[in-house]
Amino acid sequence: xxxxxxxxxxxxxxxxxxxxxxxxxxxxxxxxxxxxxxxxxxxxxxxxxxxxxxxxxxxxxxxxxxxxxxxxxxxxxxxxxxxxxxxxxxxxxxxxxxxxxxxxxxxxxxxxxxxxxxxxxxxxxxxxxxxxxxxxxxxxxxxxxxxxxxxxxxxxxxxxxxxxxxxxxxxxxxxxxxxxxxxxxxxxxxxxxxxxxxxxxxxxxxxxxxxxxxxxxxxxxxxxxxxxxxxxxxxxxxxxxxxxxxxxxxxxxxxxxxxxxxxxxxxxxxxxxxxxxxxxxxxxxxxxxxxxxxxxxxxxxxxxxxxxxxxxxxxxxxxxxxxxxxxxxxxxxxxxxxxxxxxxxxxxxxxxxxxxxxxxxxxxxxxxxxxxxxxxxxxxxxxxxxxxxxxxxxxxxxxxxxxxxxxxxxxxxxxx
Numbered sequence: 001x002x003x004x005x006x007x008x009x010x011x012x013x014x015x016x017x018x019x020x021x022x023x024x025x026x027x028x029x030x031x032x033x034x035x036x037x038x039x040x041x042x043x044x045x046x047x048x049x050x051x052x053x054x055x056x057x058x059x060x061x062x063x064x065x066x067x068x069x070x071x072x073x074x075x076x077x078x079x080x081x082x083x084x085x086x087x088x089x090x091x092x093x094x095x096x097x098x099x100x101x102x103x104x105x106x107x108x109x110x111x112x113x114x115x116x117x118x119x120x121x122x123x124x125x126x127x128x129x130x131x132x133x134x135x136x137x138x139x140x141x142x143x144x145x146x147x148x149x150x151x152x153x154x155x156x157x158x159x160x161x162x163x164x165x166x167x168x169x170x171x172x173x174x175x176x177x178x179x180x181x182x183x184x185x186x187x188x189x190x191x192x193x194x195x196x197x198x199x200x201x202x203x204x205x206x207x208x209x210x211x212x213x214x215x216x217x218x219x220x221x222x223x224x225x226x227x228x229x230x231x232x233x234x235x236x237x238x239x240x241x242x243x244x245x246x247x248x249x250x251x252x253x254x255x256x257x258x259x260x261x262x263x264x265x266x267x268x269x270x271x272x273x274x275x276x277x278x279x280x281x282x283x284x285x286x287x288x289x290x291x292x293x294x295x296x297x298x299x300x301x302x303x304x305x306x307x308x309x310x311x312x313x314x315x316x317x318x319x320x321x322x323x324x325x326x327x328x329x330x331x332x333x334x335x336x337x338x339x340x341x342x343x344x345x346x347x348x349x350x351x352x353x354x355x356x357x358x359x360x361x362x363x364x365x366x367x368x369x370x371x372x373x374x375x376x377x378x379x380x381x382x383x384x385x386x387x388x389x390x391x392x393x394x395x396x397x398x399x400x401x402x403x404x405x406x407x408x409x410x411x412x413x414x415x416x
Contacts (some may be wrong), residue, residue: 008045008069010037016043024048032083033076035069045072047079049086062089109153110146112191113137116182133178140165140175141182150192153183158199176201184316188307197316213345217331222246224329228321233328237313238321241305242296245339247287249346249365254280256313258304263292269360282366317337 005028006012016025018041027033032207036046045064062079068071113184117137122132127376144161145153158176165172180199213221222243223320229239241255248255262271268289271282284292309314322339326332333341347365350356362368 008033008073010069010349013043013069017041027073027076030073030080031078033073034079036063045069045076047076049079049083049089052148060088097414107149108146109148109150110142112150112186113141113179113182115191116185120185128200132174135176135184136171136175140171141179145179149188153192153198155198155201159201162201167254181320182361183315184314187319188309188311188314190309204299211333211344212348213331213341217329218246218345218353220329221325224325228324228328234321234324235308236296237305237307238292238318241313242322242325242342243291244288244305247285247291247347248282249343249350250282251343252315252318255305256303256315256318256368260297260303260304261302263304265289265293280366283364 005026007029008025008027012025013035016037018037018039020039022036022038024036024046025102027035032048033176034046036044038044045066047062047064049060051058051060064072064075065175083087115138117130117134118205121133122302127132140161144164145157148157150257158179162172162176165175176199180197183192183197183199187194187197193261210398225234225239225242228234229236234242241252244250244258245370248270250258250270257272260271263284264271267282268284269342270282270284270288292304295304298306301310303310303312305313305318307317319339322342331398333362350361351358353361358366
């Protein structure tokens with residue numbers, strides 16, 4: 001056969017005769033697309049390309065299943081597009097097939113929990129933690145919820161399970177936390193529909209008391225982040241997100257949702273189009289600026305701190321990393337060990353800095369009401385109490401003085 005390329009049509013396919021040897025008729029429109037004719041006369045459409053590495057790369061051949069050359073041509077164009085985008089079509093096909101098969105098999109809460117233990121807990125967590133997760137899954141979660149279809153699980157199902165376990169409150173809370181982590185992980189990998197986490201229910205006694213990190217504790221936490229990231233005990237995006245929380249005082253959801261489009265190095269600002277308080281704009285601190293300048297930016301990924309699946313990182317996933325950091329740093333907070341402690345520390349430092357006017361401090365932290373701002377600052381609250389006590393003493397002194405003179409004193413600026 002001639003090496004001349006032709007447009008592969010139904011006529012070309014029909015006229016391709018067997019010669020006793022295998023040969024390929026190459027298409028003139030898409031490089032690598034051809035009609036393969038075997039010695040027996042059997043015909044198939046193929047796409048041939050060389051893997052990364054130039055001439056040193058290996059030649060790969062993919063069979064295109066198609067009933068006619070037009071369909072095969074369209075598929076060849078898709079494969080060529082992947083190749084030119086730097087994606088290995090064969091690997092992409094294999095991964096896609098395996099992923100589709102895995103998703104097809106996972107249909108119930110029990111299936112998701114099994115996958116969570118196998119693909120996440122045993123791969124990413126310490127052996128002791130993974131074993132405890134598996135015990136909770138096998139002894140509590142699967143017997144209670146395993147039969148429910150994953151897209152049918154509702155908060156009321158989780159609440160009922162939690163109520164049934166009220167005799168063992170510690171186990172009940174642990175079961176809800178493991179389930180919450182599993183469902184967040186499942187959403188990241190498209191194993192459950194996107195949406196609110198059904199395990200996000202209010203636990204009895206979960207009302208948080210305010211806990212303020214000391215400067216020494218913060219130093220230990222930052223050192224632990226560096227050490228755990230170096231040992232790959234937490235991911236690089238987790239480490240970056242935690243450091244950004246300390247550097248900006250942002251809410252965890254804001255950092256998880258921060259996109260590179262919202263990072264303005266020229267203006268020194270971070271922007272979010274839609275947050276808890278609407279459009280949000282915060283100053284880019286020097287620490288945050290340095291962190292973001294050094295951060296690895298993944299091609300094709302919008303988020304600054306993406307999940308392992310290159311989507312928006314779930315807050316629960318970040319909390320999982322923070323728990324490891326606190327344990328490594330030997331910093332405890334009992335049931336209040338949440339990411340909000342970082343924001344509370346930042347807000348306290350900001351509001352108690354007497355060089356920063358309150359309106360400016362509120363803008364830095366991202367608060368819109370003074371009442372909310374005061375809830376975040378222990379020291380500021382103490383100063384408020386002391387000021388109120390001092391004012392009360394002055395009022396009492398003025399009234400006593402007036403009584404001695406037999407008249408009432410009008411207080412300046414006081415209520416009438």
